[in-house]
Amino acid sequence: MGDARERFDVNIKKLSLMSDIEKKIILATLKVNNKKSNSIGTAIVLKKEGQNFYFITNNHVIKNQDECDKVILTALDRDYSRTNLKCDKIIETKAKSDNLDYTIFTIKNSDKVSEIFSDRIVEIADKDPAPGELFITAGFGSKSFNERKFDISLSNDSDCKMLAGPIDLTIQDYKMNNTIALGCDVSSGDSGSGVFSRQTGKLVAIFFGAAKISRKNKELTSAEIEQNIGDNNYVRNWSASSWATQLTNLNP
Structure with a gap:
């Protein structure tokens, strides 16, 4: 993204x-x-x-x-x-x-x-993230089934931030509660990845999916991201982004 x-x-x-x-x-x-x-x-x-x-x-x-x-x-x-x-x-x-x-x-x-x-347990953020907050994600996107490899990758570029939300997002024929839109690059294999505050290192959300990008539905540009930060009504904040479930009020 x-x-x-x-x-x-x-x-x-x-x-x-x-x-x-x-x-x-x-x-x-x-x-x-x-x-x-x-x-x-x-x-x-x-x-x-x-x-x-x-x-x-x-x-x-x-x-x-x-x-x-x-x-x-x-x-x-x-x-x-x-x-x-x-x-x-x-x-x-x-x-x-x-x-x-x-x-x-x-x-x-x-x-x-x-x-x-024992010393790797993550801490869930105690306050909701704000649109524009920078994130770090880490996961196994685009990797293959292989228990002999810990082939993790990390995303922390300037577009990896909260775009909008949380809302109850309707995707096809189901609704996903407590969803935030992200500008983080993710792919298959990243499902379940943590979304962490870049400032505190606390866990904010877990990634569950992303919009399908195509010729008709192009990726968000950095300028477009900045112009529409926090706008829940800007359709492309949801139709051209990655999605995560905010955890701060779920208390899993």
């Missing part, structure tokens, strides 16, 4: 040079390899309650317990080596029929899991 293009693949060398906020976002993010649907997505470590770590992704990435049982989660361990983990239990899931698109699941705790995630 927009004229800026600053989405880049992250390797160990780049990770060591990143800001503390960028590094924590990368380390809090997991690749979801769904063997049931032969597809991938993205998940984030959300919280710890008792002995369990809770993670969030989209419902269309992990729909139910049957899919959870067939998911391999790829993360980075403490020395930045790739490690694979298993989805354990579905705790809550909201599908499009519920006007939302998220799944909360656990990974069975162990010394290894505790060591990896």
Whole structure:
């Protein structure tokens, strides 16, 4: 979206040079390899309650317990080596029929899991984002099913910001509640990616989809973005953007 293009693949060398906020976002993010649907997505470590770590992704990435049982989660361990983990239990899931698109699941705790995630839990923003607020997103867009790769990429260009919302957005024949429009570049595989405040590093929303760009429906330009920031009635803020579910008042 927009004229800026600053989405880049992250390797160990780049990770060591990143800001503390960028590094924590990368380390809090997991690749979801769904063997049931032969597809991938993205998940984030959300919280710890008792002995369990809770993670969030989209419902269309992990729909139910049957899919959870067939998911391999790829993360980075403490020395930045790739490690694979298993989805354990579905705790809550909201599908499009519920006007939302998220799944909360656990990974069975162990010394290894505790060591990896104990200081990687993200903090949900305590106030709503404002139009124009700059974001960072990280995920596995355009990557392939491969549990042997943690091939994450990060987007933090000048167009990756909140355009409008939140509104209850009607998409085809369903409505998605609490949706904000983004100028962040995303693609298939980014589903479930966290949308983080660039200033605080707090989790604002999770990405769930994007408008289809074509010759007739061209991408927003940077100038167009700036001219229409915060205008919920500007159609192209919704028809040519990426979309995320704002989490600040959902308390997942």
